[in-house]
Amino acid sequence: MSNPRAEVRLRLGHLYPDQLNMYGDRGNILTLLRRCEWRGIRLDVVPLDIGDELDGTQLDMLFIGGGQDKEQDEVAQDLRERKGDALRAAVEADMPVLGVCGGYQFLAKYYHPAEGPDLEGAGIFDAWTIHKGKSVARCIGNVAITWGASTLVGFENHGGRTYLGPTMKPLGQVMAGHGNNSEDKGEGCVYRNTYGTYIHGSLLPKNPHLADHLLGLALERTHGADARTLLTSHPLDDTLEWQAHERMLKRLGLTPRAHAFAQAS
Amino acid sequence: MTPSPLTPPASSSAKHRKPHPVATRPGPRTTLAVLVGRATSATVRRLGIGGGTSLPGLIARGIDPKLTTRLSAQLRHGSIVVTGTNGKTTTSGMVGAVLRGAGMRVWQNREGSNLARGIATALLKHAHASGSLRDGGDAAFVFELDEAAFRRVLPELRPKVVLVTNLFRDQLDRYGEVDTVAERWREGLKRVDATTTLIANADDPSVAALADIHPGPVLFYGVNEAPSVVEGDARIQVIDTRTCPRCRGLLSYSVRYYSHVGHWSCTHCGFARPTPTVFASAVTLASLDGAQLTLTRPDGTAQARITLPGLYNVYNAVAAAAVGYVEGTPLSPAVEALARFSPAFGRAERIQARGRTVQILLAKNPTGLNEVLRALGADGRRHHLLMLLNDRAADGEDVSWIWDADFEQVPALAERVSAGGTRAFDMALRLKYAGLTPYAVESDIPKAFERALEATPVGESLYVIPTYTAMLAVRGELSRLGFAPRYWELPQDE
Numbered sequence: 220m221s222n223p224r225a226e227v228r229l230r231l232g233h234l235y236p237d238q239l240n241m242y243g244d245r246g247n248i249l250t251l252l253r254r255c256e257w258r259g260i261r262l263d264v265v266p267l268d269i270g271d272e273l274d275g276t277q278l279d280m281l282f283i284g285g286g287q288d289k290e291q292d293e294v295a296q297d298l299r300e301r302k303g304d305a306l307r308a309a310v311e312a313d314m315p316v317l318g319v320c321g322g323y324q325f326l327a328k329y330y331h332p333a334e335g336p337d338l339e340g341a342g343i344f345d346a347w348t349i350h351k352g353k354s355v356a357r358c359i360g361n362v363a364i365t366w367g368a369s370t371l372v373g374f375e376n377h378g379g380r381t382y383l384g385p386t387m388k389p390l391g392q393v394m395a396g397h398g399n400n401s402e403d404k405g406e407g408c409v410y411r412n413t414y415g416t417y418i419h420g421s422l423l424p425k426n427p428h429l430a431d432h433l434l435g436l437a438l439e440r441t442h443g444a445d446a447r448t449l450l451t452s453h454p455l456d457d458t459l460e461w462q463a464h465e466r467m468l469k470r471l472g473l474t475p476r477a478h479a480f481a482q483a484s
Numbered sequence: 485m486t487p488s489p490l491t492p493p494a495s496s497s498a499k500h501r502k503p504h505p506v507a508t509r510p511g512p513r514t515t516l517a518v519l520v521g522r523a524t525s526a527t528v529r530r531l532g533i534g535g536g537t538s539l540p541g542l543i544a545r546g547i548d549p550k551l552t553t554r555l556s557a558q559l560r561h562g563s564i565v566v567t568g569t570n571g572k573t574t575t576s577g578m579v580g581a582v583l584r585g586a587g588m589r590v591w592q593n594r595e596g597s598n599l600a601r602g603i604a605t606a607l608l609k610h611a612h613a614s615g616s617l618r619d620g621g622d623a624a625f626v627f628e629l630d631e632a633a634f635r636r637v638l639p640e641l642r643p644k645v646v647l648v649t650n651l652f653r654d655q656l657d658r659y660g661e662v663d664t665v666a667e668r669w670r671e672g673l674k675r676v677d678a679t680t681t682l683i684a685n686a687d688d689p690s691v692a693a694l695a696d697i698h699p700g701p702v703l704f705y706g707v708n709e710a711p712s713v714v715e716g717d718a719r720i721q722v723i724d725t726r727t728c729p730r731c732r733g734l735l736s737y738s739v740r741y742y743s744h745v746g747h748w749s750c751t752h753c754g755f756a757r758p759t760p761t762v763f764a765s766a767v768t769l770a771s772l773d774g775a776q777l778t779l780t781r782p783d784g785t786a787q788a789r790i791t792l793p794g795l796y797n798v799y800n801a802v803a804a805a806a807v808g809y810v811e812g813t814p815l816s817p818a819v820e821a822l823a824r825f826s827p828a829f830g831r832a833e834r835i836q837a838r839g840r841t842v843q844i845l846l847a848k849n850p851t852g853l854n855e856v857l858r859a860l861g862a863d864g865r866r867h868h869l870l871m872l873l874n875d876r877a878a879d880g881e882d883v884s885w886i887w888d889a890d891f892e893q894v895p896a897l898a899e900r901v902s903a904g905g906t907r908a909f910d911m912a913l914r915l916k917y918a919g920l921t922p923y924a925v926e927s928d929i930p931k932a933f934e935r936a937l938e939a940t941p942v943g944e945s946l947y948v949i950p951t952y953t954a955m956l957a958v959r960g961e962l963s964r965l966g967f968a969p970r971y972w973e974l975p976q977d978e
Contacts, residue, residue: 243885246884459912
């Protein structure tokens, strides 16, 4: 590695990689891995399976993906009962956390399924998800939302509609697609450094600014404000990433906006 | 519930099977449906607007909704229905080859016409205006049936045999999750007669478990001995079934061939891979040119060879041999037919173009793509690749699956890779994160093909790995350039 500094290391906890791996979630992990590697940052991915303890002192960021309906209750129980307290403590201590699809729903208060009892979530977000029955169409298709001065693009596929409590902020506003509930134009949710979203596709490869934003938060929190400059001192050639991003915007009839290092404040 | 044991069929049964009692005889409505359907077919063909594989059936079903039942009930050797996520078209082709090899008349539906209307169109082609089948219905009809149409169409066909190959995640936006597909299969199978034989892959847990609900006899097929996934690779396999279909306990494997296919058992309830009656052993996967295996059925054992790459095609061949057994046809012509079997349209098809060999390897989901890549890597050489990713309805509009496929093995087996299709940039990005710089990125498939072909040295092969509609597009371009016949000009049936 050409990095003259001592090796900078981040540890990414990957929650339930065997159960929640449905919609290209591996792409999110790969994106974080490669973008660190290309900058001489070492990223260790730590799988956190059912039964494993979550130790916030041994981790710098967390990822939780989406899964099949059938496998959700064991995961919900483990997240709530075994990992819940440690997860909430990590969130309150500003650890960056990303939840996608099912993972987003798990971070909220509860999931009301089409049939059967409610599934209680980790309660990080004051938000809840309601599945209105199998006769109500799923939210499926390409999606684009605002994110600060920039945009996020991807694909959504969810049966549940998510509603945010009054103090919660969505990740962005829907420009095309459904978002949280196809009613209020909100998509996703942000609380401290915890991000929840329905966007996959995978999410991070075509949204490199979000990937770097999460890495920046982790670098700063673990290694101090200076460490964030590792991102800017090793700028990456993201031409292909933005071509893929902008192609999707154009296809949805939208005009590309500013992107480089744009951040939701 | 225990499936009833399958009694070995008498060899004569293939010739003298009574047709189904025709509860729904053809009448004037059927005649009108057949006439209008056939006229539509002729018009579509004359206008040159495509193969006409679904419109005639759609219209004819509108006139006589029972058309499929009325026509298929006249088949003297019955309907054979092939379904499953991967390998339907190749397996159906192999089944047809095996039965024809034994001297049977076999009719088949065309690739891409595996929904209700396509099935009806295929039957129409073999019907007289009176509503009776040609050749007195003295044929077996091999139907490739889409998972999405299975529940509805299966009871209409009153099949003699239902073959289910495998269940992988595929087009989540279109078919839903794998559990949804398994549920559709169960609902379809519950509605067939107790005379229908289910032929099921013993090595895929969700397929093997279909025997629990099937009312008739069951025959299992599988692979007893073949190269398996090495321990370190298990983590990067896309595993779509982890839990027991009966009790949801965790599955464990003594051998894993790929994804969740192998020798499995439940750690909780003890449900385990059934012992297959028809199976492959001593499998060798030498190269892209084919595989060798020892094929065993209750009526004997033989050395067999196929000209298609990969273990997944070995499974397809064993499944076809199992259908041949249930139909009462002998082993040796089956083995000969499998050795002669040439690839289905767009599946490992080889086409000569300007001194290069173009080989198309359809891959539409993570496991399919992983196995194509594994076959490409088998000879240790570096290849020229063109990856074509479309996101039309028939491909699945959600392309996130490419991130689940193991592109990380591509740098070791590729000399040069180009990307094309409506989502060429997504594909290029996937290649980039696997450590490759794509040679060309072109959304337009003819342009992408042109560049990739020109970049392939004369005398070498270009491997095109497309999704379904991208396969149609590149196949169309090869026809336009005069390198290959148009698909509706390809020989079909006899």
